[in-house]
Structures are given as structure tokens and as C-alpha cells.
Amino acid sequence: MVLGSILNPINSSMIAVALVPIGVALHARPAQTAWLVTGLYLATATGQPIVGKLVDRYGPRRLYLAGSALVGLAGVIGLLAPTLGVLVVARVLLGLGTCAGFPAAMYLIRRTGAENPRGVLTTLSVAAQTTVVIGPSLGGLLIGVAGWRAIFAVNIPLAVACVILALVRLPAAPPAPAREPLDLLGIALFIGMLTALMLVTTSPWLLAVAVVLGAAFALRELRTSAPFLDLRVFGGNGPLIATYVRALLAQTAAYAYLYGFTQWLEAGRGLTATHAGLILLPMSLLAIGVSTLSGRREGFRAKLLIGAGGQLVVSLLMLLLNGDSPLWLPVLLSVLCSxxxxxxxxxxxxxxxxxxDPARIGASSGLLRTFSYLGAMVSSAATGVFFVGGADTAGLHDLAVFLTVVAALLLVMVVADRSLGRLGRDLEVGR
Structure with a gap:
């Protein structure tokens, strides 16, 4: 479960140090190599709930094996890719292949009745955070030893390991009763809607396309007898919808801080890339420790209150930064952001x-990742708007005001959601 779940974050972070050498080798501009990042995000955001639905329908084994095979194929294509276009295809295949790991893990934890689900869930979260932290370092090491193609080739042995473990350890899905046909039209409308929404920053008219496709998707799902996403069930689960919105807000702030603040450290504060990375290091290491220590403890409300409150404090402190700020201030922000x-x-x-709903745990967990990636896209758009003239202090302050609003909304949502106080108790008592 851990190996399958970390394939996506490790591939998301390793590419950061490979964009420049790839651009040099394939004679591509930064705007073109950016599609190596966007392609994986698009494929993952749209593919997660679809693969999650298939996990709910057919069990984790088949989807995990298929996804692992796709990751291996992407590694081979990336190793041999002659052009940037082929390399983007490899990244899209990587995004689709890594969609199975997290929904399959959530399905297995829920269906097998784990005695300590918080411990397993914490392990998944910490593993993902750890791989995000070490991803750039691992990517730099691989590039230094064997060139940039090594960050694609490393997926081949990882995929082989996933296939072997899945064949040995994953349970076969029990015989299932006859099912209604898969809602292919609903899936197609969902893919179109989400793709248009995530690319709206490239062409504003895509927002209208996303709205039209979204309306058609909702109409289809409400009328068909076997919907891809049963909107009546999801729509009637207010606490779950609130969690998705919280994930979007939290990841908007997290990605904006990770990329926007980092750009300012280099362009606005005048630090080198190495020094900027060292300032972010306390955030990464302490965040892993915070997750490890808090993950096995009961309760959701207190964790989210501290998390949202901490983000609000960080956003307000960003307003104090300027080009002459002492180094201890950005270091303090890094510590608090953990x-x-x-x-x-x-x-x-x-x-x-x-x-x-236990019967929809795969699709539900996939949608969580989708909303998280939507948050990443919102943060990217915000950073582009506020840093349009460069990552200067004025742009950072505008970004800080935006993040303050986001953090305040997140805090209000946590305070208003009374269901968080009861969350998990009924299931634990039933077990």
C-alpha cells in the first residue's frame, strides 16, 4: 500500500530538478517543459476518482496491477523518448498509472477492518510527505549519476516491485453479482469538465466550457440508474463535501507557500536556490514529525483548528517580510508552517x-486527491497573477493577503463543522 501510494508524490517532486536539463537536451523552452508537470497533474486529478470507482467495482488487485504495469511502461517510454512530446506522453501515463495506489490502499484499510486504521493512515500520509521532501534530492542524485532519463527509468524497478507484491499479497476480488454497464458518458463528461477547469488559466473561455460540461455531467448523473458518481449520495453527505472543500483550501495555501514563498526568497530576498531550500527544510522535517506524533491520536477538530490557525498566522507574518528582513523571520515562518x-x-x-460510504471508498478517496490538485492549480494561478511582474515583495504581500483570506475561510469551516467532534467514534464502537 505504501509503495503504490508514494509513486505519485515521488514522480511529482523528482521532476522539479529535471526541467532545466530536459529543456537543454531537447531544445525546449520553460513554457514547453512545464507541460511535464501539468500533464501529470491533469492525468492524476481526472484519473483518481475514475480509478477509485473501478477499485470499488472490481477490487484493488486488478487496478493496482494495471496501474503498476502502466507506470513501468511510462518508465520505458521516458527512457527512450526522442522528443518532448513523447516525454509528456510518458508523464501522462505515469499520472494515470499512479492513480491506483491511494484508492486501493483506502479500500483495503476499510474493507479489511484494520484494528488500528489511524496508524496505517498515518503511515500513508507520512510516507507521501517524506517522498515529497526527498524527491528533489533523489532526482538530483539520479541525474548526477545517470542523466535526466534516470528519473523515468527508476519507475521500471519500482513498477516490477509493485507487481510482485500485488501478486503475492493483494487479495483477489470475490465473485461479484452482475453489474450494470459502466457510465462511460458520465466519465467522459467528468474528464472534459475537470480538464477545462484545470486549464482555465491558459484560456479564460475554458471556464464557460467547464460550466457547460459540468451542467451536462450533473444532469447525466442525476438521471442515469448507474451513475459514475452518484451525486445524490455525495451531495447528501455534507461532512464529506466539507472535507473536500477544506482539502482544496488547505492545498491552495500549502502549494502557494511552497512555490510562491520560495520564488520570493530567491528573487525578492536575493537568496540562492540552495539557501532557499535550506530555509524550507525545517518545514518539511517538522511536518513529518507533526504528522507522526499526531496521526495515531484520536480527534479531528483540534488538529484542523491548529492547522488552519497556523496557516492564518503564517499568512499574516508574510506581510512583515521585505527585501531586508532578517533571516530568522523566514525561518520562523518555515517552522510555523510545519x-x-x-x-x-x-x-x-x-x-x-x-x-x-464504505461501498464508495475508492471513488471518495480519489476525489480527495482531485480536490487537492485543484487547490494546487488555484495556487499556481494566484502566484501567476500576483507575481506577474516578478517575485518581488509587493507581489508577495498581495499573495499573503490572498492566503489570509483562504486561511480564514478554512478556519471558519472547521469551527462551523460540528460533525468533526463525533467523527470516527461510531465506526470504532461498531468495530
Whole structure:
């Protein structure tokens, strides 16, 4: 479960240090190599709930094996790719192949009745955070030893390991009763809607396309007898919808801080990339510690309150930064940011485990990842707007005001959601 779940974050973070050498080798501009990042995000955001639905329908074994095989194929294509276009195809296949790991893990934890689900869920969260932290370092090491193609080739042995473990350990799905046909039209409308929404920053008219496709998707899902996403069930589960929105807000802040603040450290504060990375290091390491220590403890409300409150404090402190700020101030922000980074994602992931319909746990966990990636896209758009003239202090302050509003909304949502106080108790008593 851990190996399958970390394939996505490790591939998301390793590419950060490979964009420049790939651009040099394939004579591509930064705007073109950016599709190596966007392609994986698009494939993952749209593919997660679809693969999750298939996990609910056919069990984790088949989807996990198929996804692992796709990851291996992507590794081979990336190793041999002659052009940037082929490399983007490899990244899209990587995104689709890594969609199976997290929904399959959530399905197995829920269906097997784990005696300590919080411990297993914490392990998944910490493993993902750890791989995000070490991803750039691992990517740099691989590139230094064997060139940039090594960050694609490393997926081949990882995929082989996943296939072997799945064949040995994953249970075969029990015989299932006859099913109604899969809602292919609903899936197609969902893919179109989400793709248009995630690319709206490239062409504003895509927002209208997303709205039209979204309306058609909702109409289809409400009228068909076997919907891809039963909107009546999801729509009637207010706490689950609230968790998705919290995930979007939390990841908007997290990604904006990770990329926007980092850009300012280099362009606005004048630090080198190495020094900027060292300032972010306390956030990454402490976030892992926060997740590890808090993950096995009961309760959701307190974790989310501290996480949202910490993000609000960080956003307000960003308003104090300028080009002459002493280094201890950005270091302090990095330390404080470990609280939202370590608590928000973990609490929202665990909340979905308890809030989702057991029969839809795969699709529900996939949607959580989708909303998280939507948050990443919102943060990217915000950073582009506020840093349009460069990552200067004025742009950072505008970004800080935006993040303050996001953090305040997140805090209000946590305070208003009374269901968080009861979350998990009924399931634990039943077990």
C-alpha cells in the first residue's frame, strides 16, 4: 500500500530538478517543459476518482496491477523518448498509472477492518510527505549519476516491485453479482469538465466550457440508474463535501507557500536556490514529525483548528517580510508552517476514511486527491497573477493577503463543522 501510494508524490517532486536539463537536451523552452508537470497533474486529478470507482467495482488487485504495469511502461517510454512530446506522453501515463495506489490502499484499510486504521493512515500520509521532501534530492542524485532519463527509468524497478507484491499479497476480488454497464458518458463528461477547469488559466473561455460540461455531467448523473458518481449520495453527505472543500483550501495555501514563498526568497530576498531550500527544510522535517506524533491520536477538530490557525498566522507574518528582513523571520515562518503542512492533509485524509460510504471508498478517496490538485492549480494561478511582474515583495504581500483570506475561510469551516467532534467514534464502537 505504501509503495503504490508514494509513486505519485515521488514522480511529482523528482521532476522539479529535471526541467532545466530536459529543456537543454531537447531544445525546449520553460513554457514547453512545464507541460511535464501539468500533464501529470491533469492525468492524476481526472484519473483518481475514475480509478477509485473501478477499485470499488472490481477490487484493488486488478487496478493496482494495471496501474503498476502502466507506470513501468511510462518508465520505458521516458527512457527512450526522442522528443518532448513523447516525454509528456510518458508523464501522462505515469499520472494515470499512479492513480491506483491511494484508492486501493483506502479500500483495503476499510474493507479489511484494520484494528488500528489511524496508524496505517498515518503511515500513508507520512510516507507521501517524506517522498515529497526527498524527491528533489533523489532526482538530483539520479541525474548526477545517470542523466535526466534516470528519473523515468527508476519507475521500471519500482513498477516490477509493485507487481510482485500485488501478486503475492493483494487479495483477489470475490465473485461479484452482475453489474450494470459502466457510465462511460458520465466519465467522459467528468474528464472534459475537470480538464477545462484545470486549464482555465491558459484560456479564460475554458471556464464557460467547464460550466457547460459540468451542467451536462450533473444532469447525466442525476438521471442515469448507474451513475459514475452518484451525486445524490455525495451531495447528501455534507461532512464529506466539507472535507473536500477544506482539502482544496488547505492545498491552495500549502502549494502557494511552497512555490510562491520560495520564488520570493530567491528573487525578492536575493537568496540562492540552495539557501532557499535550506530555509524550507525545517518545514518539511517538522511536518513529518507533526504528522507522526499526531496521526495515531484520536480527534479531528483540534488538529484542523491548529492547522488552519497556523496557516492564518503564517499568512499574516508574510506581510512583515521585505527585501531586508532578517533571516530568522523566514525561518520562523518555515517552522510555523510545519503545523498546517503536517496536520491538514493528514486530518482530511483520515476524515474521508470515516465519512465516505464504505461501498464508495475508492471513488471518495480519489476525489480527495482531485480536490487537492485543484487547490494546487488555484495556487499556481494566484502566484501567476500576483507575481506577474516578478517575485518581488509587493507581489508577495498581495499573495499573503490572498492566503489570509483562504486561511480564514478554512478556519471558519472547521469551527462551523460540528460533525468533526463525533467523527470516527461510531465506526470504532461498531468495530
Amino acid at each position: 503545523l498546517p503542512q503536517g496536520l491538514n492533509s493528514l486530518a482530511n485524509q483520515n476524515a474521508v476514511y470515516y465519512q465516505a
